[in-house]
Amino acid sequence: MSVLDMTIVNVALPALSTAFSAPLETIQWTATAYTLALAAVIPTAAWAMGRIGAKRVYLTALVLFTLGSLLAACAWDAPSLIAFRAVQGLGGGLLMPVGMAMTMRAADPARLGRAMALLGLPILVGPVAGPVLGGRLLDSASWHWIFLVNLPVGAVALILAVRLLPRDAPAGPAAAPRLDVPGLLALSPGLALLLYGLARGGERGAFTSAGVLVPTVAGAALVAAFAARSLMIRHPLLELRLLRDRAFAAGIVTLALFTCGYFGSMLLAPMYWQQERGLSASAAGLLGAPTGLAVGLAMQVAARRIDRVPPRRAIRAGIVIGALGMALTALQAGMPDVAAWRMVASSMVMGIGSGMTLMPTMATATRALPKDRAAAASTALGINSQIWASVGTALISVILGTGTGGPASSRLAYAVAAALLALAWLPASLLPGRRG
Incomplete structure (x- = not known):
């Protein structure tokens, strides 16, 4: 669902620009907002799994992504669409790392390659079906359906996840990991600024302007500061060791x-x-x-x-x-x-x-x-x-x-x-x- 969504939305950007009477540069923020939200939430994945359990985090991610899809389909202007795409990104950012972690825990190490092959099936489906499905939905229906198509998939995914995913109890209060707040305040904004600067530099074809150089350098500095700090504390947000x-x-x-x-x-x-x-x-x-x-x-x-x-x-x-x-x-x-x-x-x-x-x-x-x-x-x-x-x-x-x-x-x-x-x-x- 998340891989399909990314490929479909990329195909639909010109149509969204026309539908909302907004410049393409503005509509491109529907993709950028998703990426920035995704970058901001990925660092919390390991902590959240330890705190409330992988299954609950995965269910939360599915709900956020599906809810964001519904809200995006109901968007009334470009800013609202961009905001609702950020909600989708919060869910989408957790789906892959949490799903991979559950797969790695469940798989016999001797057969981890087979498990990873199954986990890679969306990479087979998404790039093949996304552009074709996106073009078909835009030609035969309306832009709303590029988001509404996620609702039945999300509903089925939620039902299957509730019934089939194994229960995993979160760590007890004493053993539960503490949230590394300074690390989160460095890494999440750092990643968002870095990815924003890279995206803007790519769009403009240069990194010399202040609007590109400042966020890129600031983001890189925050990520570097996070990395240096993580190697010195006992329970970092991301285990670089x-x-x-x-x-x-x-x-x-x-x-x-x-x-x-x-x-x-x-x-x-x-x-x-x-x-x-x-x-x-x-x-x-x-x-x-x-x-x-x-x-x-x-x-x-x-x-x-x-x-x-x-x-x-x-x-x-x-x-x-x-x-x-x-x-x-x-x-x-x-x-x-x-x-x-x-x-x-x-x-x-x-x-x-x-x-x-x-x-x-x-x-x-x-x-x-x-x-x-x-x-x-x-x-x-x-x-x-x-x-x-x-x-x-x-x-x-x-x-x-x-x-x-x-x-x-x-x-x-x-x-x-x-x-x-x-x-x-x-x-x-x-x-x-x-x-x-």
Whole structure:
């Protein structure tokens, strides 16, 4: 539901701009507000799970997301829509880390890859179905339905969660973790400011203006201050001491570089098909569907195999394939009138490499951690993903904004993304070389 929502709303931004008679820059805040709320709430995930239990946190997140969807569908102007999207973000920010933590706790470490493969199913469904479903809803109904479609899904999810998720008692009053208030006041605003600055810098194609530079630097300073403090206190909001585990640290760095290149490149294909090839948004969405399918299917196979093969070898192979596919896409993006199937095929190669890398790396990084560290690990992975996806998007946007435009800029942006994927091979070399 949350992955579908993000992809659908991105497709619907021009339609929302028309419906509310608001500039596109204003309507883009519907996406930005969601991201900022998500960044602000993710750091509380581990503490909340320890305080009231993972199941209750997950149910709360589902209620917030579904309620936010209903409110967004009832929005009467752009500011109200932006506010209600923030409510959605508060719920959406908890769904992934809490869901991952529950999965890690329930799974046998020897079969963690299989569990992660199941957890990755939304990555198969979202990018494939989101653009197509969003275009269909906008063409045949109205913008309200891009949010109303979440209500039946949210209702079914709540019923299933109540009935099927195992009860987990929160820690007793004496053992319950205390909320690290100074840490929260540093990390949540720091992440929000950092992601806001990166988003604005990406939109403007530069980071030199005060409106971009000040929040970016302030956010980075707050995050750095949080990190320094967390290493000195006994019960920090986010347990950074997990990075002392070699596999977890190597996994975090591998994912940071790969996420930066992979998610940063996601804005390139729609722009290429629409601006350089003159295709419609619906056609661009359909041409992107095979890549999403390749990612999802490769992830299902690779994440299961990671339980049985040497992780380092398998993940490095995925990185090489992903970087090769991205490099082929860069090469062809600069060619005039290249056949569409060739661009799609090279993008699918990149997708296969991505599916072989993302979830298998998460499984490998967390396999040896004690189950009582699952909440802290999933929270760290969620924050890591959000930061580096935003860095990648901003970096690619700046390259496009400062380049010469046209095929040359697209080619350079794809080449930078390929280089980032390739760099992930270095920290992946520090991942465990044996199973288990």
